[in-house]
Amino acid sequence: MPIPNHDVAAIFSKVADLLEIKGENPFRVRAYREAARTVSGLSQSVADLLKEGRDLTELPGIGKDLAGKIEEIVTTGRLTLLEDLTQQIPGELTELMKVAGLGAKRVARMYQELNIRSLDDLRQAAEQGRLAELEGFGDKTQTKILEEVKRLRRDQTHRTLLAIAAQYAQPLMDHLGKAKGVKDLIIAGSYRRRRETVHDLDILATCKRGSTVMDHFVKYDEVKEVVSHGKTRSTVLLRSGFQVDLRVVPQVSYGAALVYFTGSKPHNIAIRKRAVRKKLKINEYGVFRGNGRIAGRTEEEVYDTLGLPWIPPDLRENRGEVEAAEQGTLPTLVELGDIQGDLHVHTNYTDGRHTIEQMARAAQKRGYKYLAIADHSQRITVAHGLMPKALREQIEQIDRLNDRLKGFVVLKAIEVDILADGRLDLPDEVLKELDLRVCSIHSKFNLSRTEQTERVLRAMDNPYFNILAHPTGRLIGERDAYDLDMERIMEHAAANGCYLELNAHPERLDLDDNHCRMAKNKGLKVVVSTDAHRMDDLAYMVYGVGQARRGWLEADDVLNSRNLKDLRTLLRR
Ligand SMILES: [Zn+2]
Ligand SMILES: [Zn+2]
Structure with missing residues (x-):
């Protein structure tokens, strides 16, 4: 296949960016940018022009040198100049120039002074506050850049988190439901399959004769642009740019x-x-x-x-x-109603918003029978091997609260950090006071696969280890999973009476569907928890259950579908 103009132009743009980051002559930089524009604006491919024997220097802004370079790209698919440049500085640096507010000069400084080479590096530096320390950056710029990087990563995938799509979908469905003559109304597509991200919404409707649903659809307040408006199909873009299709189909x-x-x-x-x-x-x-x-x-x-x-x-x-x-062996998939409690939530003891009692009442309102308070260990520092004061207070408060609650039990738990060497962040004398321990990695994401895996396996050897929280650490569209041998971890967990969490936070959904299925095949039960930091976050359970269903899990495969008595038995190691 001949190389498309778009790719030729992309190579020239990249050359221009790299030259600019290197601080080369601005005229040279501009020449490559203009060449990129010229090539991408042609109606005929440069490959065809060359085949027809045309002289490319007839094109605006293309001199002899650039014409030769186009020929090199078309015949070899590569450009020596670009390869030379990427020997001198990392090619990914050009990605950083897509971040609003970052020009070549800033990118060059970040690279020279902080060794930032990629969007991931940039994100990390901003999160750790290192960016603000660079001259001329400051806290405000750092925050802005961080937001921009996150937005960029989302845009690159062109997919919207399911929970965000739901925010668009629900009011729109309410609106459509009010149209005259609508009978069935449903969202199909990956939204219905509960994929963690969706590209757009595909809505189907059936209607009585003379229905006004299509007109009603395109007149929706949130519509920014009507892409097409027909009798049986219309497409609109919402204010956010999110695309929605509505199809009206006959009942049959x-x-x-x-x-x-x-x-x-x-x-x-x-x-x-x-x-x-x-x-x-x-x-x-x-x-x-x-x-x-x-x-x-x-x-x-x-x-x-x-x-x-x-x-x-x-x-x-x-x-x-x-x-x-x-x-006849389809699984009977777990349902939201099977969930008896949430085993990982935070309170205002650490970074949560609400009190233990508020969280407990909210969980009880959802029909749960138990809730595990699992605040972070890092903030609960141990003094002289004694029980940390904050944790002692929390335990006493939970005891008092449990005396008052009827048909509901608050479990004493903690989200304890797994240190780089696989030890847990708190001594056993403290851990043993609790009903259960949720263990997680919050640091050193970049260890090698072997080191990271060993770290988790060693942690599981601690008799107080119960649940591995957000096992891969991924943030959808923002941070990749850290490198782990998940098979070995699951086998070790199953052999030692430990469990893996499916963190239901819409940005995590970690374990993902494939890992859930792997767990099921290894006979390992999964805990679906929300990691709620506010009462409202308890509602994330629906996304966790959705991912669990995609992973073929049945109620029996989900630890927190058990009643409290069975749960306690299963947690015993
Ligand atoms: Zn965590
Ligand atoms: Zn947490």
């Missing part, structure tokens, strides 16, 4: 359309193949034998014609669900 096709637009693509391909084997045709309008529609009204009907039971959307990723459906 509703189930088929729902299967089709829920996806995933691989799942749809798998069931289409199955239909073909049965001499059927399946599409968004229905299931057909010859020209006759034999199903389409409901999803159940569609799956039934394929000889399958209905498959929950959370499983539709072509990861064995079609085979399991055929064999």
Whole structure:
């Protein structure tokens, strides 16, 4: 395939950025920028122009030297100049120039003085306050840059966190529900499959004749731009830039359309193949034998014609669900209502907002039977091997509160740091006073895979270790997981009576779906906890349960679906 103009232009832009960071002659920098613009604005590809024997120096701003460089890129796919430059300074530095407020000069200084080479480095430096110490930066600039880096990482993935999409979706669905003549109304796509991030929203509706739902949709207050407005399909962009599609489908096709637009693509391909084997045709309008529609009204009907039971959307990723459906071995997925308590929340003893009692009452209101208060260990420093004062106070307060609560128990816990050498941050005499210990890594994310894995395994050897919190440390779209041998960790946990958390915070969802499935296959139970820092955060449980379902977990696979008595037994090592 000939190299597209876009790629040629990208190489020139990168050269321009690197020259600028190096502090080269501004005219030379500008020449490359202009060349990039010229090439990307051409209607014909430079590769074709060369093939036709055209002289590229006829193009505006392209001299002999640049024409030669275009030819080099087109024939070899590379540019020696760019390779030479990246020998001298890291190529990723150009990524930093995308951060608003960072020009070449600042990027150069950050690199020379703080060895910042990538967005991750930049983020770390800003979080640790090192950036503010650079001359001419300061706290304000540092905060702004940090926000910008986070936004950039999100934009790069072009995906929106499920919890944020829900914030857009719920009021919009309320609005649509009020339109005249609407019957069914549902969000399909990855939103329905509860993926941790979604690209856009695909809404399906069925309507009575003469419905005004489409007009109602494009007139929604939050719409910034109507991309298209038709009778059966409209697309809008919300103020945030988030895209929403609405399709109105006939009642007879509703189930088929729902299967089709829920996806995933691989799942749809798998069931289409199955239909073909049965001499059927399946599409968004229905299931057909010859020209006759034999199903389409409901999803159940569609799956039934394929000889399958209905498959929950959370499983539709072509990861064995079609085979399991055929064999009658689909899991009975865990539900929000199965959850009996939350085992990782914070209070105003450390960085949480609310008191122990407020958190307990809020949990009880959600129908839970227990709640574990797990404040951070780093702030609870030990004096002379005695029980730290704050923790002692907290324990006494929990005892008093438990005397007053009916049908609900607050468990004494802690979120204890796993130190770099695998020791826990508090002595055993302190840890043993608690009902359970949630153990986590909050530092030294960059250890090698072996070191990081050994660190966790050693921590689990401590008899007071119960639950490994947010096991991979990832922040969706912001920070990658640290390098761990998850198989070994899960095996060690299972062998030693430890558990792994699925942290339900929408930015974490850690363990992810694949790791949940791995845990299940190893017979290791998962704890779904919210890590709530405020009463409202307890509601994150729904996202944790969603991820657990995507990981094929049943109630039995989730530790906190047990009643308190069984929980205590299972926590005993
Ligand atoms: Zn934590
Ligand atoms: Zn926490």
